Amino acid sequence: MKRYNRLRNLREDADMTQAQVGALLNISQRSYAHFEAGTRSIPIEILVALADLYKVNLDYLVERTDNKEMLPRK
Numbered sequence: 001m002k003r004y005n006r007l008r009n010l011r012e013d014a015d016m017t018q019a020q021v022g023a024l025l026n027i028s029q030r031s032y033a034h035f036e037a038g039t040r041s042i043p044i045e046i047l048v049a050l051a052d053l054y055k056v057n058l059d060y061l062v063e064r065t066d067n068k069e070m071l072p073r074k
Helices: 005-013 018-025 029-037 044-054
Strands: none
Touching (some): 018 044
């Protein structure tokens, strides 16, 4: 699986711990750490919540683009 360095960078830029992000997502710190490390797949609901939390688009979050801008909702 892919390691998500961008998740870690966004979390650190927001001055948050893994435990704090986990609490916002209603998951444990350990579960969140697995997502960041790429040892577990990230459910789409969690990806969407993370994109909303960091105000970035999903493609940026999963390192498919370097464009952070969220697309407008229709």
